[in-house]
Amino acid sequence: MDRNEKVEFTMEGYQKVLEALNIEGVASSTVANGNSSATVTNDKPAELKAALLAEVAMNFLL
Amino acid sequence: MEQEKAKELLAKRQKMFDDVANFVPQKQTPILENLFKWKFLDTEIEPKPTPWEFLTNWDLMEQVVREHQERYDPDLSCDIGTRNNMNLNVTLGHxxxxxxxxxxxxxxxxxxxxxxxxxxxxxxxxxxxxxxxxxxxxxxFPDGLTFGQIEDACKAVDDFNNFAARINQVMNDEYGLPSxxxxxxxxxxxxxxxxxxxxxxxxxxxxxxxxxxxxxxxxxxxxxxxxxxxxxxxxxxxxxxxxxxxxxxxxxxxxxxxxxxxxxxxxxxxxxxxxxxxxxxxxxxxxxxxxxxxxxxxxxxxxxxxxxxxxxxxxxxxxxxxxxxxxYPQPYLTYNTPEEAVDMAKKLVEGMGPGYMYATNKMIESYSDQKRENVFAVYNYLRNH
Structure with a gap:
């Protein structure tokens, strides 16, 4: 995805963003989501990206 | 601090807070801090960075968190540079x-x-x-967001989380400061x-x-x-x-x-x-x-x-x-003399008994919200009464 492209606020748009995310050089990340938190590492980049995007999305409610 | 000594200090501090919760009398009153911006204004790092520079440069943030711990040595801190992820809000702009x-x-x-x-x-x-x-x-976001903004926001969360993990380890291992x-x-x-x-x-x-x-x-x-x-x-x-x-x-x-x-x-x-x-x-x-x-x-x-x-x-x-x-009532750190600030600490320690500990008011933000000399005087009393 182009960085200047507007994202679509649909679940298809969410999936498209998730697939396009390029988060490199990450060692590990403890991601809080709602009331729970979990440590996700870059051994599992898909999980890490999903956790980060979920946290960003939850911030839309604040 | 040597790692073994830091480990001992951390265990001692854990027990101090356990004792407060259980109303067990102790020789010193533990100190809980919760300072967000004040430590940026108190720093002696030269040239003095702006608060925003601390919030966007994690190496600088680590430097100021270490400097603050070395100068005041609280027993516990609700903010070791990790209270607010300002970068996320700024990236998204809400x-x-x-x-x-x-x-x-x-x-x-x-x-x-x-x-x-x-x-x-x-x-x-x-x-x-x-x-x-x-x-x-x-x-x-009525005007929508770009993919670049979302990607930067994810990066801001990731950077913040990685810093939190790193600084926690540093404070535990090198300063004996518990999480x-x-x-x-x-x-x-x-x-x-x-x-x-x-x-x-x-x-x-x-x-x-x-x-x-x-x-x-x-x-x-x-x-x-x-x-x-x-x-x-x-x-x-x-x-x-x-x-x-x-x-x-x-x-x-x-x-x-x-x-x-x-x-x-x-x-x-x-x-x-x-x-x-x-x-x-x-x-x-x-x-x-x-x-x-x-x-x-x-x-x-x-x-x-x-x-x-x-x-x-x-x-x-x-x-x-x-x-x-x-x-602890914050105005005593702002408007009163160090002696008066200590008198208030004494009144709290003696009047409240063993279920009391000192805590910073989280609204301390401006540099004038607490005077260094008052903080030193109160902490010295709490550690040695």
Missing amino acids: SQHQMLNKDEGVIQAIDEDRLGSAEALLEVAADPIKYAWTKASKIT TVKAVSICPLESPGMYYRGLKNFSLDMRRNPEILDEYNQLMLPGFLKTISDACDAPRGNAVYEDWAVLLIHSIMNRKQFERFMWKGTWQKAFEILAEKGGKALMFVEAGILPIADFLCEVPRGVLTTYYEYGDPFEVHKAIPNMAIAY
Whole structure:
């Protein structure tokens, strides 16, 4: 995805963003989501990206 | 500090806070700090970076957190550069404020509604991420967001989380500073009141749509209680408390509303779990606590330490004698002499007894909010009385 492209606020748009995310050089990340938190590492980049995007999305409610 | 010495100090500090929670007399009074911006203004790093530079450069942040710990050496800190992820909000560009008084520079967060109706709370409960992405997004960002903004926001979360892990380790291993808590639990109706619906709409919802709030509460309750239960089951590690709890939205509730929306089956149950499993909570409370004192009297001694900023501590102590108290009146650090500040600390230590510990008021932000000499004098007294 182009960085200047507007994202679509649909679940298809969410999936498209998730697939396009390029988060490199990450060692590990403890991601809080709602009331729970979990440590996700870059051994599992898909999980890490999903956790980060979920946290960003939850911030839309604040 | 050598790693072995730091380990010993950390264990000593854990015990100090345990003793406060259990009202065990001790030779010194532990110090809990919660300073966000003040430490940036107090730094001797040259040339002096702006607060914003600290918030966007994690190496600088680590430098100032180390410098602050070396100078003041608190026993526990709610902010080792990790209280607020400002970069995330700036990247996304929301969380607006309004100027209330231009001459005095008074600003206030705008009371916003991200949902549009009380009914939407049930959609949030069903799938929070779906609701946030597909619906709240359109209210929060009417002009939309670009992929670049989302990618930068994810990076901001990742950077912040990595810094949090790194600085925690540094403070544990090199300074003997424990981690504050194992988990953070937010009571189900805090977020709808403080954020999702805004104070005004939530206040109306409690009167017009109480059944919806009850339903939301019930749907979110298992996750809330599980967080606390899991924290109690997890190894202690370097942490002091099992749970960091907050009481914020109670400030707009009357007693009946508090009992219905936040106590029965909610905090009441959470405290039961903590008591059964031998856990401890540090509960941060905004606004007054006396109107709900009789509910908190049900909590067994040893479970709850309340960190609060408003009210007469002696009155609170008398009303809720089972609850340990973390408190210090901030004006004594600003307007009084070091001697007067120490006298106040002495009055609290001697008057409150073993269930008392010092705590920084989190509203200390401007450099004039506390004077260095007062802080040194008070800390010196607390360590040596």
